[in-house]
Amino acid sequence: MDVADKLNLQNINITSDFWERYRELVVKEVLPYQWKVMNDEADISISTDPQNNGRDKNSHAVANLKIAAGKAKGHHYGFPFQDTDVYKWLEAAAYSFNYHPDTDLRKITDRLIDLISEAQDDDGYLSTYFQIDAPERKFKRLQQSHELYTMGHYIEAGVAYYQATGNQKALDIATRMADCIDDHFGLEDGKIPGYDGHPEIELALSRLYEETGNKKYLKLAHYFLKQRGQDPSFFEKQDRADGWDNEILQGMRDLPRSYYQAAEPIKDQKTADGHAVRVVYLCTGMAYVARYTGDKDLLESCRRFWNDIVRRRMYITGNIGSTTTGEAFTYDYDLPNDTMYGETCASVGMAFFARQMLNIEAKGEYGDILEKELFNGALSGMALDGKHFFYVNPLEADPAASKGNPGKSHVLTHRADWFGCACCPANLARLITSIDQYLYTVNDNTILSHQFIANEAKFGNNIKVIQANNFPWDGAIHYKIQNPSHTSFKFGIRIPTWSKKFTLEVNGIAKSIPVQDGFVYLNIDDQAASIDLNLDMSVKLMRASNRVNADFEKSAVQRGPIVYAAEQADNQGPLWLYQLSPKSKADYHFNEKLLKGVGIIKITASREALDNDNAPLYTEEKQTNTESVELTLIPYYSWANRENGQMRVWFNKE
Ligand SMILES: [Zn+2]
Numbered sequence: 001m002d003v004a005d006k007l008n009l010q011n012i013n014i015t016s017d018f019w020e021r022y023r024e025l026v027v028k029e030v031l032p033y034q035w036k037v038m039n040d041e042a043d044i045s046i047s048t049d050p051q052n053n054g055r056d057k058n059s060h061a062v063a064n065l066k067i068a069a070g071k072a073k074g075h076h077y078g079f080p081f082q083d084t085d086v087y088k089w090l091e092a093a094a095y096s097f098n099y100h101p102d103t104d105l106r107k108i109t110d111r112l113i114d115l116i117s118e119a120q121d122d123d124g125y126l127s128t129y130f131q132i133d134a135p136e137r138k139f140k141r142l143q144q145s146h147e148l149y150t151m152g153h154y155i156e157a158g159v160a161y162y163q164a165t166g167n168q169k170a171l172d173i174a175t176r177m178a179d180c181i182d183d184h185f186g187l188e189d190g191k192i193p194g195y196d197g198h199p200e201i202e203l204a205l206s207r208l209y210e211e212t213g214n215k216k217y218l219k220l221a222h223y224f225l226k227q228r229g230q231d232p233s234f235f236e237k238q239d240r241a242d243g244w245d246n247e248i249l250q251g252m253r254d255l256p257r258s259y260y261q262a263a264e265p266i267k268d269q270k271t272a273d274g275h276a277v278r279v280v281y282l283c284t285g286m287a288y289v290a291r292y293t294g295d296k297d298l299l300e301s302c303r304r305f306w307n308d309i310v311r312r313r314m315y316i317t318g319n320i321g322s323t324t325t326g327e328a329f330t331y332d333y334d335l336p337n338d339t340m341y342g343e344t345c346a347s348v349g350m351a352f353f354a355r356q357m358l359n360i361e362a363k364g365e366y367g368d369i370l371e372k373e374l375f376n377g378a379l380s381g382m383a384l385d386g387k388h389f390f391y392v393n394p395l396e397a398d399p400a401a402s403k404g405n406p407g408k409s410h411v412l413t414h415r416a417d418w419f420g421c422a423c424c425p426a427n428l429a430r431l432i433t434s435i436d437q438y439l440y441t442v443n444d445n446t447i448l449s450h451q452f453i454a455n456e457a458k459f460g461n462n463i464k465v466i467q468a469n470n471f472p473w474d475g476a477i478h479y480k481i482q483n484p485s486h487t488s489f490k491f492g493i494r495i496p497t498w499s500k501k502f503t504l505e506v507n508g509i510a511k512s513i514p515v516q517d518g519f520v521y522l523n524i525d526d527q528a529a530s531i532d533l534n535l536d537m538s539v540k541l542m543r544a545s546n547r548v549n550a551d552f553e554k555s556a557v558q559r560g561p562i563v564y565a566a567e568q569a570d571n572q573g574p575l576w577l578y579q580l581s582p583k584s585k586a587d588y589h590f591n592e593k594l595l596k597g598v599g600i601i602k603i604t605a606s607r608e609a610l611d612n613d614n615a616p617l618y619t620e621e622k623q624t625n626t627e628s629v630e631l632t633l634i635p636y637y638s639w640a641n642r643e644n645g646q647m648r649v650w651f652n653k654e
Contacts, residue, residue, distance in 0.1 A: 006460040007447055007489055012436045014099065016454040018472065021596065022379075022432050026092065027100045029386035030429050034089050035108065037418050038062050044417035058418060061085045062115075064128040069118035079421055080129040080248055081146035081198075084153040086112070088426035091157035094164040095433035106165070113161065113170045116154070120173055124180030126151060129248075137242060139184055139192055143235035143260065144248040148196035148224075151177045152204035159211045160434075171211070178208055182220050187227070194234050195224045197252075197260045199278050202285025203352070206292065222289050225298060228282075229265040232257055259326050267297045272308045275328050276321035276341065277423070279305065280349030287356035299360065306357060308332070309350070310369055316542060316556055316649065317563045317636050318369065318377030319393050320346045324410040333547040337396035337650060339407055344381030344390055344424035347373045348431050351438065358441045358450060364518010367450030367494040370438060374431075374451070375472055375561045379637040381428045384596050388415030389425045390640075395565075395649040397640075398574075414644050440465075448519065450494040452477050452535075461487040472560050473590055473599045475499070475535030481524055488525040494518055498558065499535040506531055535560065539586035539601055544650075554650040555580045557601060559588060563636045564601055568645025570632035575646045578605045578631050581654035595638040605631040606654055 014020060036042040038061040060077035065086065067074050076082070093109050096102070120126040127147045130138045139147060158174030161167055181201065185192050195201075205221035208214070231237075239253050247253055257263035259274040261282055272279045283305050290298040312332040314320050319342030322330040327341050354370035357363070373379075381390045392410050399413045418425070439455055441448040447459060452471040458464050464482040471477065481491065495502055495515050504511045506522060507530050513520045522531065539559045544551035557564040557580075566575055586603040594600065609625040631651075639647045 006487065007442045007445070007463065008460045009440055009442060010458045010460065012439065012455055012457040014436050014453060014455050015468070016471065019432075019435055019453050023096075023099060023435070025386040026429050026432050027096050027102070030382070030425070031089070031093055031096065031105065033387050034085075034426055034429065037422075038085055038089065042418075059085065059422065062112075064132065065115050065119045068126075068128040068131045069115055071115070071118070076129045076132040079146075080127070080144070081150045081153075083126075083128050083150050084146075085422050085426055086116075087150075087153040087157040088423075088430055091153075091160045092426055092429035092433045094157065094160040095430060095437075097164045098436070099433075109161065109165075110167065113167055113173070117169055117173055120176065121180075123183070124176035124178075126154065126173075126177060134248075137248075141238055141242045141248055142192075142194050143197040143239060144252045146196065146198050148181060148201040149198040151181065152196075152200035152202075155201075155204035155208050159207050160430075163211065174208055175212065175214075178205060178217050178220065181205075182216060185220070186223060193227065193231065194238065195228050195262075197235065197262070198275075199224075199228075199261065199282035199285060203281060203288055206285060206288035209292065218289065218292055221285060222293055222295070225266060225282075225286055225289055229257075229262050229269070232263055235260065235262060255326060259328065266301050269301070270304070270308075271329075271332070272305045272313060273329055275326055276346040277327065277343055277349055279309075279329065280320070280346055280353050284349065284352040284356050287353060287360060291356070291360050302357065302360070306353070310365070314350075314369075315340070315342060315377070315395055316544065316558070317342075317380070317393070317395060318347055318350060318372035319343075319395070320350060320377075324392070333545065333549070335544070335548050336550045338394060338398070338401065338411065340392075340394055341410070342377065342393035342395075344378060344393060345427045347377035347381070347393070348424075348427045351378055351431060355438055355441075358448070359443075362441070362443055362446065362448055362492060362517060362519055364450070364494045364497070364515075367448075367518065368497050371451060371496065371561045374435070374438070374453075376563050376636050378428060378431060380639065381424055383415045384638065384641045388417060389419070389428070390415050391419055391421075391424050394647075395636075397647045399644050399646070413647070414640055445488075446490040446492055446521070448492040448494070449479070450492075450519075461485050463487060463489075465491075472562050475537035475560060477533040477535065479529075479531040479533070481529040481531070483524060483527055483529070486525055486527060488523070491522045491524050491529075491531075492519040493522075493531070493533060495520055496535065496561065498540070498560065499537075501536040503534045504532070537588075539588055539603070541580060541582060541584065551650050553653050555653055556650050557586070557603060557633055559599065559601060562599065563649060564633035565636040565639050565647050565649045566631055566633050566651075567639055567642070567647050569642040570634065572607075573646050574610070575648040576652070577608045577610060578629070578648075578651050579607070579626075579654040580605050580631070580651045595634060595641055598635050598638050601633040603631050603633065605629055605651070 038059045061082045066072040127150045155174040158170045162171035202221045202224050205217045209218040287302045321341035322334050351373040354366045357366040380393050394411045397413045401408045439451045456466045466480040468478045537560050542556045584604045590599050606626040607629045
């Protein structure tokens with residue numbers, strides 16, 4: 001046993017008020033609600049939402065599994081990857097058992113495992129669309145089929161469910177699936193020299209390898225990553241053989257190869273291009289495999305993609321994907337606020353990627369971005385009631401624009417009940433129920449605490465870390481470390497980039513410790529230690545690099561990790577008339593009654609008087625009338641929980 005094994009995280013309880021509310025919400029509202037939706041028992045209609053994709057039924061996801069299992073008759077309904085809604089929900093439920101055991105839910109999930117097992121083919125294959133309606137096309141159109149994506153999501157769920165409950169059948173389904181994929185894919189004679197159009201299987205196989213220790217699965221994940229883009233025309237060749245016009249998802253054959261990250265081998269891809277969710281799922285798989293295999297090219301690619309996304313293609317809220325066309329990245333510094341995409345899944349996937357990069361190297365930057373997603377870009381995907389969801393997360397929205405401009409019709413100003421393509425709701429649910437797995441990283445002889453989400457954690461050698469705070473509203477972070485066996489280890493605490501100023505006390509004595517790559521390190525060998533970290537929670541006016549056209553001469557407001565937004569519910573519109581200046585005075589207070597309890601910022605601003613509606617559209621430049629006003633800001637994640645109105649993150653500078 002090496003030292004790292006001795007320090008392994010064994011058990012963790014979240015005690016943060018902020019996250020406990022969300023975790024209880026998922027258990028009480030989100031999981032039951034989503035289960036009803038997937039069983040077509042919820043009283044909702046998706047047909048009015050822009051992301052319904054022309055669908056009229058709500059889900060049919062469980063029914064598809066029943067038909068594949070021979071327990072019901074009928075056709076498959078929905079997307080070829082409809083099964084994944086069920087799997088992500090199952091995974092979210094599995095994590096919830098770690099903090100909220102529920103025998104009723106457990107009966108449902110155990111029965112669901114039985115159903116999935118019955119739906120699985122004898123050879124391990126499971127994708128209900130192909131089993132029910134197109135068995136002759138299995139693995140024949142990987143560009144569009146999502147078969148490995150779908151099975152990857154089950155593998156993740158199966159591993160999580162096995163880990164939470166010990167249900168062997170759940171794990172067996174996963175290994176049989178992976179064995180089936182291994183039988184069909186590879187460079188050996190008779191196998192398919194290809195890969196899936198939607199990355200996911202790479203990270204799923206890595207998780208299966210972690211659980212089983214079976215190197216075959218790691219090798220297969222590595223194969224998929226090395227093979228991607230080696231033959232850039234692989235998808236087209238398959239499409240032609242399968243019937244060029246016989247598309248599974250209309251129009252997908254016409255998307256550029258870069259949409260699928262398949263235009264060239266990963267090591268030659270210079271920038272993060274294409275469908276944003278595909279990119280971050282791919283990156284997560286790359287980071288897993290790079291760590292376990294030591295593949296240097298792959299690690300280099302992880303860092304290259306990371307830098308491109310974080311330094312040139314990410315919104316201040318952590319959202320990614322600058323265009324609705326292909327739900328994709330565009331080009332460096334192209335970050336329009338009102339036509340953007342910013343899919344919830346892409347932020348969830350970015351959190352996955354950040355977590356894996358932290359497992360590779362102790363850099364505070366990864367913790368910063370993880371925190372940014374958790375408190376902003378990902379979290380905004382769900383309403384405070386747990387029953388409404390965003391697919392697209394804009395930084396500037398106007399109901400009139402969403403209604404009247406087709407180029408903005410994908411931007412909702414209210415969260416929807418559900419979606420025709422319902423990838424986001426359960427993805428966010430599984431992130432929230434597994435948030436305990438995102439707080440610490442153990443590397444060598446070091447425990448890294450990179451998130452300030454209050455918790456009590458037990459590590460090997462009876463080490464206990466109790467972190468208490470009222471984050472994200474308060475920057476006082478208190479740690480109590482119990483170390484009864486006097487184990488000697490390093491304890492690293494991330495100093496967020498938003499807190500250049502901070503104070504640190506250990507056992508009541510002020511310490512001045514240099515920050516190394518975003519962390520301060522303390523040597524722990526005593527029986528107990530008490531650490532007090534005070535982070536800078538002052539309200540900050542933020543600017544974007546002036547390479548970003550959309551944000552030039554604009555300011556956003558941030559306090560701690562929380563990016564703020566103004567809504568029409570608090571401020572007289574239009575919101576674009578408000579201007580901030582470096583002299584703006586900000587007042588922060590916590591309002592426990594508003595939006596389930598949020599920190600509110602009131603900041604002095606100037607507002608130009610609105611022209612009369614009968615004034616000419618264009619006149620010569622003149623002195624405008626402005627008045628001093630107070631702009632009220634709420635956390636970005638909590639917008640669109642009141643009346644429907646404008647929202648804005650970036651404001652013109654005075
Ligand atoms: Zn999504």
